[in-house]
Amino acid sequence: MAVYTNLAEEKLRAFLLLFDVGELLTFSGISEGVENSNFFVQTTRARYILTLFEKRVSSQDLPWFMELMQFLHAQGIHCPRPVMDRSGTIIHLLEGRPATLTTFLNGQWKKNPHQQDCRALGVAMAKFHWAGKGFVQERLNSVGIHTWRGLWAQCEEKAEIFEAGLSTKIGRLLTTVEQQWPSQHAGLPRGQIHADLFPDNVFFEGDVISGIIDFYFACTDFLAYDVAIALNAWCFDKSFLPENVKALLDGYRSVRHFQPQEWQSLPILCLGAALRFFLTRLHDWFATPEGAHVIKKDPREYMMKLDFFSQQRDFLVAFQA
Structure with missing residues (x-):
């Protein structure tokens, strides 16, 4: 907001x-x-x-x-x-x-979510996915993979401000994600996803989730992509937090189990989610108008996540159910 x-x-x-x-x-x-x-x-x-x-x-x-x-x-x-x-x-x-x-929903979002918060988020997200099965109208993901190269073209020249060599790195990662992204015919379950389940969009009262807000990126896409976005948003501080990953995945699987093809695709979906939020943050960093009462989000947070997901493609092995 x-x-x-x-x-x-x-x-x-x-x-x-x-x-x-x-x-x-x-x-x-x-x-x-x-x-x-x-x-x-x-x-x-x-x-x-x-x-x-x-x-x-x-x-x-x-x-x-x-x-x-x-x-x-x-x-x-x-x-x-x-x-x-x-x-x-x-x-x-x-x-x-x-x-x-x-x-209006009561509650507060948690700036430093712990394991029990991540588990609660996993449960709530899976319930959201199950409930959404009954909503049959579809909406294309307006910031899906088909938009990322265009976003990059708008801000590629400015990327070097953040890190020398970043243009080459992001171009390479974008090509990798485009080549390995699951096709619509790959059999991954699709449905209504929130697509922006960051901690500031999830309210708690104590340790109980009191509500989910800000549905204006919601769309019809791979359910596992929603999980990938949440893993990016909830499972890093200054480094990767495996205990948060386990809690989030355990919570989700307590309501809805992943199909084998979803689990196999989750690493590339995580890399794609990191790339999506890096690109939109980079774009907004330069495009936010002067005088807007908005807290700009630093894209550099996602540079670290891009490095992790591109280098640790087998990170899910430790969390196999």
């Missing part, structure tokens, strides 16, 4: 009149995250999250996101529920941006 578009109080008050949510008491921008403009909104009834969607999220995809969240919420997945206005409309226009109001 972040704030790119400023919001005037009088416009927010007028917007809230469309809903049966009470009167505005306070609101404030949320600086965490990188994609959309988000605000805490406190009314006389409850607390909500207002999202103004910026350029990377296509307005054509918003109905799919809203329907997925409604579906998952109805299936018992703890996630925000889109709020309808008095006429049953969910998606509006505010400050020239598509805008939605969703319910």
